[in-house]
Amino acid sequence: MSLQPQALTPDYRSSRLRSPSHKLLSLAPGAGELTGPTFGHDLIGPNDNNLIINYAAPGQAAIGEQIMVHGHLLDGNARPVSNALLEFWQANAGGRYRHKKDGYLSPLDPNFGGCGRTITDADGYYSFRTVRPGPYPWPNGGNDWRPAHIHFSCFGVGWAQRLITQMYFEGDPHIPLCPIVQTIADPQAIDSLTARLDMAHTEPMNFRAFRFDVILRGKVSTLFENKLEGN
Amino acid sequence: MTRFQSASQTAGPYVHIGCTPSFAGLENMYGGHDLGADIFSPDTPGTWVTVSGRIFDGEGMPVTDAMLEFWQADSFGHYAPQGGSEGWGRRAVDAQAASYSVNTILPAAVGDEAPHINVWVVARGVNLGLHTRIYFDCADNEQDPVLAAIDDPARRSSLIATRDGDTYNFDIHLQGDKETVFLNV
Numbered sequence: 001m002s003l004q005p006q007a008l009t010p011d012y013r014s015s016r017l018r019s020p021s022h023k024l025l026s027l028a029p030g031a032g033e034l035t036g037p038t039f040g041h042d043l044i045g046p047n048d049n050n051l052i053i054n055y056a057a058p059g060q061a062a063i064g065e066q067i068m069v070h071g072h073l074l075d076g077n078a079r080p081v082s083n084a085l086l087e088f089w090q091a092n093a094g095g096r097y098r099h100k101k102d103g104y105l106s107p108l109d110p111n112f113g114g115c116g117r118t119i120t121d122a123d124g125y126y127s128f129r130t131v132r133p134g135p136y137p138w139p140n141g142g143n144d145w146r147p148a149h150i151h152f153s154c155f156g157v158g159w160a161q162r163l164i165t166q167m168y169f170e171g172d173p174h175i176p177l178c179p180i181v182q183t184i185a186d187p188q189a190i191d192s193l194t195a196r197l198d199m200a201h202t203e204p205m206n207f208r209a210f211r212f213d214v215i216l217r218g219k220v221s222t223l224f225e226n227k228l229e230g231n
Numbered sequence: 232m233t234r235f236q237s238a239s240q241t242a243g244p245y246v247h248i249g250c251t252p253s254f255a256g257l258e259n260m261y262g263g264h265d266l267g268a269d270i271f272s273p274d275t276p277g278t279w280v281t282v283s284g285r286i287f288d289g290e291g292m293p294v295t296d297a298m299l300e301f302w303q304a305d306s307f308g309h310y311a312p313q314g315g316s317e318g319w320g321r322r323a324v325d326a327q328a329a330s331y332s333v334n335t336i337l338p339a340a341v342g343d344e345a346p347h348i349n350v351w352v353v354a355r356g357v358n359l360g361l362h363t364r365i366y367f368d369c370a371d372n373e374q375d376p377v378l379a380a381i382d383d384p385a386r387r388s389s390l391i392a393t394r395d396g397d398t399y400n401f402d403i404h405l406q407g408d409k410e411t412v413f414l415n416v
Contacts, residue, residue, distance in 0.1 A: 018355075020410055032347075164239065
């Protein structure tokens with residue numbers, strides 16, 4: 001069973017006219033696929049990984065359940081991917097995005113932008129603070145609601161590892177109902193996008209921790225072994 | 232230990248919040264500077280050109296929420312070394328016309344590959360980011376192994392930008408009669 005979603009997944013209606021109908025053309029990775037942009041830690045500002053305050057007025061904070069999301073960025077051989085840029089975006093605690101195309105009636109939070117980033121450390125570890133996003137309805141033809149989720153944009157070592165995905169929260173009843181989640185056929189692959197409550201790193205009277213690892217395709221030398229399945 | 236790679240999920244229509252926050256209207260996020268606004272610094276040697284185009288769906292409608300990323304070699308045929316991001320850029324397409332435009336330098340050939348810019352396409356409705364390449368109609372593309380692997384000449388031309396003065400036009404068609412060739416890298 002393919003770990004990656006097919007391009008055409010009709011239950012997710014937007015894929016119907018945006019999915020290539022031709023098979024992808026396979027190529028042997030060359031210099032352009034094995035290299036990729038990497039960024040220095042000096043790119044990151046002190047509050048870039050704290051969505052609770054990085055868009056808030058001085059002394060203010062975003063409204064919502066206070067959480068920390070943390071984990072490791074790894075390659076397909078479970079080796080840490082260090083010094084890699086991760087970018088995050090999400091709806092606010094009421095399920096509303098700060099975006100002109102989002103017209104959901106739930107109000108904007110003046111102190112929440114929904115944007116953050118960090119760079120993994122030498123062990124591939126990352127963490128950021130935020131508020132737990134709310135679920136929200138979306139136009140897909142039925143009574144569709146997205147499970148609460150945080151979008152992740154991940155750079156690796158090579159261009160071929162570039163990944164955008166979404167993190168879900170353990171126990172969310174919308175996960176099995178969501179046509180976007182269900183573009184992934186393999187239940188284990190869905191499970192691996194589901195963050196776990198992490199009481200060991202939850203700070204009493206402060207915030208809950210959720211653990212989420214992201215696994216990129218194999219490192220440069222093993223990209224051949226990790227060829228995507230054609231679709 | 233082998234672990235399964237994380238599955239991709241669509242970037243969705245709000246990708247701009249995380250990747251191009253100034254474009255999305257998040258005032259002063261990251262100092263008001265969207266990462267990837269410049270592919271190369273202005274003093275980079277080479278032939279500076281503009282590459283522009285639009286992106287369309289299977290019915291020819293503009294894909295107004297797409298984000299494109301570019302990764303290319305410099306005018307000496309070198310990709311940026313570890314720790315560098317010269318040669319990389321990104322654009323949110325225009326919200327009405329789904330158009331984009333980047334200023335960059337013409338890359339040199341790398342090995343047996345003709346000069347090209349690697350492109351990665353994400354958007355609402357795209358479950359797994361799509362890789363493609365921009366080649367240039369002024370270059371010698373005859374020996375390029377990727378172009379040579381495309382049997383249909385009409386499909387091959389979907390990867391070749393056409394020159395108009397200092398501007399190269401490169402449109403992307405996600406589906407349909409003009410569908411762009413996408414790559415499994």
